[in-house]
Amino acid sequence: MRKYVYLVWISFQxxxxxxxxxxxxxxxxxxxxxxxxxxxxAILETGFGGxxxxxxxxxxYYIAISFATFFCQFNPHIIAMEIRRGAMSVDMLRPWSYxxxxxxxxxxxxxxxxxxxxxxxxxxILGGKVAVIAEVGMLQFLVSIILAMFMGLFLSLILGGLxxxxxxxxxxxxxxxxxxxxxxxxxxxxxxxxxxxxxxxxYLPFQYTYFTPVQFLLKSVSFWEAVRIYSIQISWIxxxxxLAKYIWEKGLRGYEAAEAVV
Amino acid sequence: xxxxxxxxxxxxxxxxHTVSLLVFIAFFNIVFAxxxxxxxxxQFQVLLVLGVxxxxxxxxxxxxxxxxxxxPREIRSGNFDFxxxxxxxxxxxxxxxxxxxxxxxVIPNSIVLIVYSLNKLPVQNLPINVxxxxxxxxxxxxxxxxxxxxxxxxxFRHVRxxxxxxxxxxxxxxxxNPVKAYKTTSVVLTAMFIPIIMISSVPAEVLxxxxxxxxxxxxVIAAVALFLFSRWKWQNALADYSSASS
Numbered sequence: 385m386r387k388y389v390y391l392v393w394i395s396f397q398x399x400x401x402x403x404x405x406x407x408x409x410x411x412x413x414x415x416x417x418x419x420x421x422x423x424x425x426a427i428l429e430t431g432f433g434g435x436x437x438x439x440x441x442x443x444x445y446y447i448a449i450s451f452a453t454f455f456c457q458f459n460p461h462i463i464a465m466e467i468r469r470g471a472m473s474v475d476m477l478r479p480w481s482y483x484x485x486x487x488x489x490x491x492x493x494x495x496x497x498x499x500x501x502x503x504x505x506x507x508x509i510l511g512g513k514v515a516v517i518a519e520v521g522m523l524q525f526l527v528s529i530i531l532a533m534f535m536g537l538f539l540s541l542i543l544g545g546l547x548x549x550x551x552x553x554x555x556x557x558x559x560x561x562x563x564x565x566x567x568x569x570x571x572x573x574x575x576x577x578x579x580x581x582x583x584x585x586x587y588l589p590f591q592y593t594y595f596t597p598v599q600f601l602l603k604s605v606s607f608w609e610a611v612r613i614y615s616i617q618i619s620w621i622x623x624x625x626x627l628a629k630y631i632w633e634k635g636l637r638g639y640e641a642a643e644a645v646v
Numbered sequence: 647x648x649x650x651x652x653x654x655x656x657x658x659x660x661x662x663h664t665v666s667l668l669v670f671i672a673f674f675n676i677v678f679a680x681x682x683x684x685x686x687x688x689q690f691q692v693l694l695v696l697g698v699x700x701x702x703x704x705x706x707x708x709x710x711x712x713x714x715x716x717x718p719r720e721i722r723s724g725n726f727d728f729x730x731x732x733x734x735x736x737x738x739x740x741x742x743x744x745x746x747x748x749x750x751x752v753i754p755n756s757i758v759l760i761v762y763s764l765n766k767l768p769v770q771n772l773p774i775n776v777x778x779x780x781x782x783x784x785x786x787x788x789x790x791x792x793x794x795x796x797x798x799x800x801x802f803r804h805v806r807x808x809x810x811x812x813x814x815x816x817x818x819x820x821x822x823n824p825v826k827a828y829k830t831t832s833v834v835l836t837a838m839f840i841p842i843i844m845i846s847s848v849p850a851e852v853l854x855x856x857x858x859x860x861x862x863x864x865x866v867i868a869a870v871a872l873f874l875f876s877r878w879k880w881q882n883a884l885a886d887y888s889s890a891s892s
Binding site for chain 2: 402404405406407408409411412415416418419420422423425426427429430431432550551552553554555556558559562563565566571572576577578581
């Protein structure tokens with residue numbers, strides 16, 4: 385158990401040592417978020433979407449979506465690089481689960497982001513500036529976003545695991561993000577999609593990663609509706625875990641750790 | 647060009663870029679199915695900005711975007727030293743060391759979208775517009791290159807700056823939006839939107855025949871000023887390079 389605690393410690397050390405790197409990651413979002421927000425303010429002014437969103441709630445929506453994107457995403461390219469360069473063979477000899485190591489090394493970043501975002505929300509609630517966020521919604525949101533983070537973790541392990549067969553996985557990873565773009569809620573709030581696409585999105589995992597958790601902040605959700613959403617998220621987590629486990633077992637069986645550095 | 651040796655990945659990228667563009671088109675189609683225009687911008691004007699933004703991303707990829715991946719890596723590994731030893735401008739060597747062919751498909755895709763959008767718009771004096779567009783497109787590329795140079799100058803001092811890529815890609819991706827159609831009273835947002843407008847909205851406007859001279863002159867001046875400033879900054883930062891990581 386102690387080795388896992390050390391991994392978390394290392395993640396904090398690395399984050400603080402390369403803090404400028406972390407800053408630039410956040411800075412990237414500070415461009416994208418206001419641009420998308422301003423686009424939506426312009427669109428809402430035309431009457432699009434009825435009364436589902438106001439510029440005010442859209443602002444909260446985009447701040448929360450940006451946080452969710454950050455919080456739930458893992459970098460599959462790190463895994464792919466370790467596999468490609470043969471470094472994975474060293475990890476296989478070490479007395480830890482690679483899945484756990486991969487997750488724990490990102491803990492510091494998640495904790496800092498989480499603290500920043502929760503502080504921001506509490507500031508809004510205590511300051512009474514955002515009437516739409518209730519304490520219950522906050523709690524439901526926290527549960528949902530943590531489940532969404534695990535969905536992101538297993539997705540990343542699946543995409544990274546493809547490097548056992550393919551030298552580069554950039555294409556696959558981007559393909560997921562691209563297709564998901566329309567359904568995750570980053571480009572358009574999912575509930576503003578046309579009916580046909582809305583039906584399709586209900587059967588896909590995308591909206592449960594970013595859009596659904598954020599909805600807990602914007603509208604009151606009944607207990608049973610929340611349970612239903614959590615159940616769907618947990619189902620996707622289980623499916624993701626099983627698929628990741630299958631890919632990794634199959635990949636490691638044929639892994640020669642002899643790939644060239646490209 | 648070694649990306650092309652991994653054919654599966656290369657073709658996946660082709661599909662990714664095409665789908666990515668289609669997703670954006672679908673998004674604007676969903677919006678414009680219910681709305682006639684956004685702050686005076688019609689559907690095909692918006693799609694033209696999307697096409698121009700995508701084209702700029704594609705041209706950047708096959709020219710100098712590899713700079714953002716390779717340079718921090720070379721600083722960290724110490725391989726940058728070899729560039730200093732060669733009888734060629736270091737900035738040029740670092741910026742144009744390799745060509746990223748993964749994104750090649752972006753260019754024909756965006757040209758198709760631009761031509762399609764132009765066909766749907768009532769455009770007059772197209773040859774003059776195209777000439778103006780090409781000049782402003784060059785300015786956009788210079789602005790993007792200068793911003794990248796400024797950002798990468800940081801890598802001489804702060805060795806690990808991988809996340810600059812995320813930041814820069816965010817900037818490049820925002821150019822696909824019709825930012826000039828946004829209305830904001832915030833000074834911060836206005837300041838943030840100015841370079842994005844110059845990069846994609848202004849060339850797109852010229853292409854469909856709207857010559858907004860203050861913006862056009864601003865783009866040209868910004869391109870020259872930013873290039874000179876970034877070049878000066880790069881040379882200064884280079885003096886800080888200690889080759890410690892090698």
